[in-house]
Amino acid sequence: MSFQIDFGNEKSPIVGIDLGTTNSLVAVMELTGPRILSGIVPSVVSVKESGEVIAGAAAREMLLTHPDRTVYSVKRLMGRGVEDIQEELKLFPFHIAEGSESTIKLKLGEKTFTPPEVSAHILRKLKLDAEAELGVRISQAVITVPAYFNDAQRQATKDAGRIAGLEVLRLVNEPTAAALAYGLDKRKEGIVAVYDFGGGTFDISILRLHDGIFEVLATNGDTHLGGDDIDNLMLRIALEDIQFEWGYDVSTKSDAVQLLRRAVIDAKERLSFVPSASIDLAYGGKTYQREITRELFDKLATPVIDRTLGPCRDCIKDASVSVEQIDEVVMVGGSTRIPLVRSAVEVLFRKRPHTELNPDEVVALGAAVQAGILSGDVEDKLLLDVTPLSLGIETMGGLVSKLIHRNSTIPASATEPYTTAVDGQRNVLIHVVQGERELVKDCRSLARFDLKDIAPMPAGFARIEVRFLIDANGILSVTARDQRSGKEQSVEIKPSYGLTDDQVEAMILESFDKAEEDFSERQVREARVEADSILAAVEKARQNDAYFELTDEERSAIERGVNELLVVYHGDDHLLIRSKIDQLNDATHTLAENMMNTAVRGALKGTNVNG
Amino acid sequence: MRFYEAFGLEPALSLDAEDLKKRFYERSRKWHPDRFSRASAAEQEKALEMTAVLNDAFRTLRDPVARAEYFLKENGFELSKEAPPELLEEVFELNMALEELREGDDSARPQLIEARNRFVAMRDSIDQSLTTTTDLEEVRALLNRRRYIRNLIREVENVLPN
Structure with a gap:
């Protein structure tokens, strides 16, 4: 065989994953620093009518067409029991299956899933994306969690990793990961606060930096407080408006609610940059429009933002530092784009917070740095974290x-x-x-x-x-x-x-075979795509004058290459397909050169004519 | 004593805080589980164990009170839970004032604030004495008194919102 992809352990990198409430990301440590792989993956999972489970952007589209087969914000359910989530159920369209007690089961179409299984589908999507981009097998990961996650929530996250076929080498707290990504250790000594306000969780951590050591002094937070809560307040206003204007309640129509939620989020995001934005909905032949000013938005958001300040004060107290001693404040999480959040933080800490890095990416980047620490590639940094709860x-x-x-x-x-x-x-x-x-x-x-x-x-x-x-x-x-x-x-x-461990083991067995299948299937598909393009190119080249300028031997080598590629094309061995592609590539070398020369000659001729 | 051994130190009541911190960072760098993620299971186990003890030890030894308690306990001294006799009268009055405030009599408030400040001052003076006292019986008396005063402060603070 002409070449072999090395799946050996040394070559396979440890990835860093930010498994977020709203969006997830995967990053990897490279010589030049941490890098985000592929794109943002919405933390949404959907079950198609065929039974196929999809995650990411495609699943988010299904929210509009098949809300009953689709789930988002599942992070809010990780490690929790049914009695814990009664408040959540009023605000989120979770379909809880019968028989859920200490373990929640979600119903998506005909199937049921535990929250770790749903998260595992998001992780698997990230894993496959990373594998496709890096061309190597990924089996180990660092996954981030809110600092204020309790033991059960952490365990559930680790279970999700295992189910997705990933060995979770470390769970890292999100604010601490962000501190690693910010390169704050350039300051040799100092005290840093990380304010992490995401889609569904809030964390505050205070760290002492000492010569590459990131020592967390204290952490606090709320695992059920985030931008989602602001969305829900706006959504409620819009729903009331619509009931008044249209004369009926659309809150029972889940597709309408999803459309409206998206419109609300869109307006919220625009309000971070413009003084006024409108919520627009077209549904059932009717339209609704509501202008929201920054002033009204701030009024709505204030109670939510205020709930972050208590934990901040407690954290400062627990860290035994004064506000004056804090040298830097770092902002993390999409909700820190809201101007009112920034000003509230500035007032509390009496200094302008850092907003240089993309608040959506910084946690994944930090997870990749931690992956680098674990692999031994990053030697000068060390994280000393704390337990958030007694x-x-x-x-x-x-x-x-x-x-x-x-x-x-x-x-x-x-x-x-x-x-x-x-x-x-x-x-x-x-x-x-x-x-x-x-x-x-x-x-x-x-x-x-x-x-x-x-x-x-x-x-x-x-x-x-x-x-x-x-x-x-x-x-x-x-x-x-x-x-x-x-x-x-x-x-x-x-x-x-x-x-229980047995339950997780069973889920791994079920999914592991599938992950193997997924991976090799994708490899085969990719190899076939490549085969298609070279076969099409050869087919076209046969019409070219250059083809007839070849020797008989060269022509028959090409014929043989094409036939042998066609023979293996429908097999499931991607390595074999690739070796035949290479063989055909070699056989067409002279042909390609001749064609290039002809093209150059043609182009030169053209220049002469027109010049 | 295990906690001193973790730092390579001879057991002693008083310690150089800066030196302790330096040793903590050095040993963390060497033994943290992050440094062993690709090592054998046995080595990982050992790193986890070493770091857990190091962290437990640092928490205890860097705090003069926790350190003194640990030192005494390891030397076979027991701490008592009884009220120091010289404080009994004070405690009696305090309890009356606490009761009054709980029943809604706000006039007890200034007395309680004053009592809290006095207790905090007592605690601080004990902390000061702890740094210079070497006689273990005396240290024990100080710790008993301190523990009791700490509980009083907590009780007052529970009824007095800051």
Whole structure:
């Protein structure tokens, strides 16, 4: 075979992925720095009537034609239970399937999907795009998450990666990734605040820079606050208007709502640059137009933007810095294009924020830098991140005993001794929660860990040391050791939300074969496209004088090349097709040269005639 | 003591904060899991373990109070949860004022603000003493007192919005 694409591990880059609420992006680290691959991929997934699942721009079009088979903003559902999302359900057209409890299932057409599976389709699209552009297989990735994501939300993101056939080497917090992309470490020492206001999430992080080390001092945020919330306020006004003007309610017509939502977003985006913009809708033979001034928009957006300021103040306090000590403020996320957001940030931090980099791209670029750190290509930078929420265990009376406090640098650990309360007790159940409140019911339940097969002995005699470890991804693991025997104690995990390991494994098996298929199918398709173009070129060249100037041998080599390519054309071995393309290419070398010469001669002749 | 070992330091009550920070950054650069993402599973495990302990140790040792508590505990001293006798009268009055405020009597407010300021001053003076005290019994007495005062401050702050 003439050539072979190297799928060896060394050549395959680790990509950085920003899996956003509204849009997603993939980037890669190159010698010159991080680079965005292909284009922005809308975080929308749709199931065609044929059963085929599509993601990205094509799926976004389906929102208008098949809203019941299409889902967007699925990030809002990651790692959550049905009872958590009642507010979301009022505002977003999620179709929740029967039987959803601790794990949400979405109904798209005839199929059901968990949120990690939906996200996996977006990730797979990014993976395929990156593979097509780089021409190599991608199997490892860094994926970003909101800094304020809890354990279940992080785990769900990691599951999505696994389902998409990606080994997720690291989850990186979005604001921290942005700090890496901004090249702020050119300033050797300093304190930086990153204000990250996206489509559906808000984060604030304060970092100390020290000679290439990015040390997060504190982070805060709201995982359900974003530009989406402003859209919903505008949408409500428009819907009320329309009901008044047209005399009927269109809010039950999902296609009309989608059209209107798009018109609202369009107006919102224009309002960042012009003082007034209109919301336009044409539906069912009627039209609606509403002019929105910047002033009215600001009035609508103010309460949403104000909700970002509390977390900012808390973060400054937790970081133990004063506003004056903060040297730079960096803006990330599409919603930071809104002038009112910029001015609110400037007032709070008393300095003009950085807006030089595209706020939609900066997180993906930072993820690529982190990928470079992991691959060893970037040696001078290191990220020290923190856990956003305190980790605790349930104690007597439904109280929380905190073991690892929020804003602790990760990896972080804590150990806690356990014993039995009853003679002969064989199990101890540990309930782990995340949050800042004193009562278990006000915190987020993470999981129950069952210490099993404790050797039977009198009450209080067992000595089990339980270790809670939060890794560099912000994800918890629990191990236990029987201190008397020194043996590892078995622990069974029952996650409160999300998928069990077995469920994820099953989804991987299902999708992995498919990903392999997807990839080779695409390779074959691309090879055929190339074959088509060379066959067409040869066909055309046969009419050319130059073809008849060839020797018999040269002509028969071309004939043979064409025939052999045609033989392999319908096979599924793209390497074989490509080798036959190369062979044909070689055979037509003289022909191509002759044709060039003829063309040049013709052109020169033409010049003479006209000159 | 594990936390001191993580920094290559001899156990001591007082530490040079700048030196500790320098050692933290050096060791983070060397042991952070990011540096081992293509290493064997065993090496990754070790890096995770080393960094977790380093971070836990840094959190404890950089804070003079947490450090003193750790140092005492490792030396076999227990901290008590009882109220220091010299504070009992003060605590009694404080509780009355807190009760009044909770019942809506705003006249207790100035007294509480004054009490909070006094407690904060006490805490700061204890923190100051902790940096110079070397006798472990004395350190224990200071820590007991500090812990109690800290709880009082928290209680007052819970009813006094800033």
